[in-house]
Amino acid sequence: xxxxxxxxxxxxxxxxxxxxxxxxxxxxxxxxxxxxxxxxxxxxxxxxxxxxxxxxxxxxxxxxxxxxxxxxxxxxxxxxxxxxxxxxxxxxxxxxxxxxxxxxxxxxxxxxxxxxxxxxxxxxxxxxxxxxxxxxxxxxxxxxxxxxxxxxxxxxxxxxxxxxxxxxxxxxxxxxxxxxxxxxxxxxxxxxxxxxxxxxxxxxxxxxxxxxxxxxxxxxxxxxxxxxxxxxxxxxxxxxxxxxxxxxxxxxxxxxxxxxxxxxxxxxxxxxxxxxxxxxxxxxxxxxxxxxxx
Numbered sequence: 001x002x003x004x005x006x007x008x009x010x011x012x013x014x015x016x017x018x019x020x021x022x023x024x025x026x027x028x029x030x031x032x033x034x035x036x037x038x039x040x041x042x043x044x045x046x047x048x049x050x051x052x053x054x055x056x057x058x059x060x061x062x063x064x065x066x067x068x069x070x071x072x073x074x075x076x077x078x079x080x081x082x083x084x085x086x087x088x089x090x091x092x093x094x095x096x097x098x099x100x101x102x103x104x105x106x107x108x109x110x111x112x113x114x115x116x117x118x119x120x121x122x123x124x125x126x127x128x129x130x131x132x133x134x135x136x137x138x139x140x141x142x143x144x145x146x147x148x149x150x151x152x153x154x155x156x157x158x159x160x161x162x163x164x165x166x167x168x169x170x171x172x173x174x175x176x177x178x179x180x181x182x183x184x185x186x187x188x189x190x191x192x193x194x195x196x197x198x199x200x201x202x203x204x205x206x207x208x209x210x211x212x213x214x215x216x217x218x219x220x221x222x223x224x225x226x227x228x229x230x231x232x233x234x235x236x237x238x239x240x241x242x243x244x245x246x247x248x249x250x251x252x253x254x255x256x257x258x259x260x261x262x263x264x265x266x267x268x269x270x271x272x273x274x275x276x277x278x279x280x281x282x283x284x285x286x287x288x289x290x291x292x293x294x
Contacts, residue, residue, distance in 0.1 A: 010081055011045070012038040014089035019104060020235075025204065029107045032118075035126040036107065037100055040136050041092055045070075059095055094266055097235075099140045102242050105196035106143035112200055115146070144242070147196050160185055165215075169259060171252040174219030177227075179212060189215055192223050195242040202228075216245075216252055225249045233265045 012034055016026065019033070026033070048056050048070075057065035068091055072084025093100060110118060117129040133139045166179040180186055183203050190198020197213065205211040212229040225245045228236040237253060239245040245253070256262070 007081060007085065008042060011042055011085045011088070014085040015041050015092070017086075018089040018093040019100065020230075021104060022204065025108060025201065029104070029111050031125075032107045032111065032127070032130065033104065036130040036133065036139055037103055037136075039131075040133070040139065041089070043134075044092065044136075045088055056091070096136055097265070098238065098242065098244075099136055101236060102196055103136075103139045103143045105201040106146050108201035109147060109196070143196075160188060168212075168214060169256050171216065171255055175224075175252055176217045177252075177256050178215045178217055180215055180226075181206065186213065189223055189226055193226055193238070193240050195226065195238050195240075197226055197228075216249060225253070227253065229262055230265075231268070232261065233263050233268045235265045 015038055016030070016033065019026070019037075054069060054071040055067050056070050057067050059065075068087075070084065070088050070091070072080035072082070072087070074080040076083070109115075118127055120128050122128055122131055129142060130139070133142060160182075164180075164182040164185040166181055168177040168179050171177055180189055180197075183206070186202055186206075187198040190196060202213060205213065210231045212227070214227040214229065215223045216225040216227070218224050223240075225237055225239045227234065234253075234257065237245055237250070239249065
């Protein structure tokens with residue numbers, strides 16, 4: 001279907017760039033990403049273009065939404081197609097990053113563990129489980145269901161030592177921020193929080209000096225939220241079940257962000273193309289004072 005469109009592969013390329021997954025992790029699942037996240041990404045923009053191919057509003061219930069230009073600025077000459085899909089991928093990930101990364105983590109786990117559904121394919125060789133998902137919400141549902149039971153019992157019984165977790169910061173009122181430093185720590189965090197950090201997709205990041213995987217802990221040591229920080233930018237902040245943290249937890253994290261100078265993932269270098277950008281996609285630091293933004 002859409003694979004024959006002259007812009008389809010360009011669209012998938014820019015989506016893969018915005019997913020920001022290491023090549024060694026992305027390559028084994030690239031075909032799965034294409035027929036799941038890539039297909040939904042493409043369909044979303046086809047629907048948008050049917051209404052207005054040049055501009056798109058910030059999604060959601062807004063009386064006066066922010067509008068974004070998405071036609072690639074053809075009057076500038078050169079590669080307007082490149083600019084077009086680069087901008088669209090950036091916007092889509094700003095709005096859907098947490099869900100997209102959750103699905104990607106599920107695909108990594110399914111591929112590495114050889115899940116049976118991967119072998120049930122259609123005439124084009126695409127897994128039927130992915131192709132039946134017509135929306136991002138449906139993909140997220142399948143991802144959550146698929147990740148729920150992996151290594152759950154084993155991880156709950158894991159006893160962590162000093163080399164597995166390291167204290168980072170006192171967040172106040174008995175709350176702490178803890179650095180997750182081993183596979184065992186990730187496994188246990190993932191099980192207790194009901195999300196995908198312990199499913200194997202993050203293991204290769206443990207030795208990356210530019211990455212911090214951390215946990216916000218209650219006074220009794222119970223995890224309240226999990227942080228993914230890369231090159232000084234907060235990429236993800238997820239509460240239990242991959243949901244958005246409470247305002248209280250986000251307030252604790254803002255204290256850590258202020259202390260260490262962490263910034264919003266949307267504001268990293270290269271993530272802005274034009275003046276109509278605003279950081280509507282990620283709620284982690286949206287209330288951070290302007291002095292802490294780029």
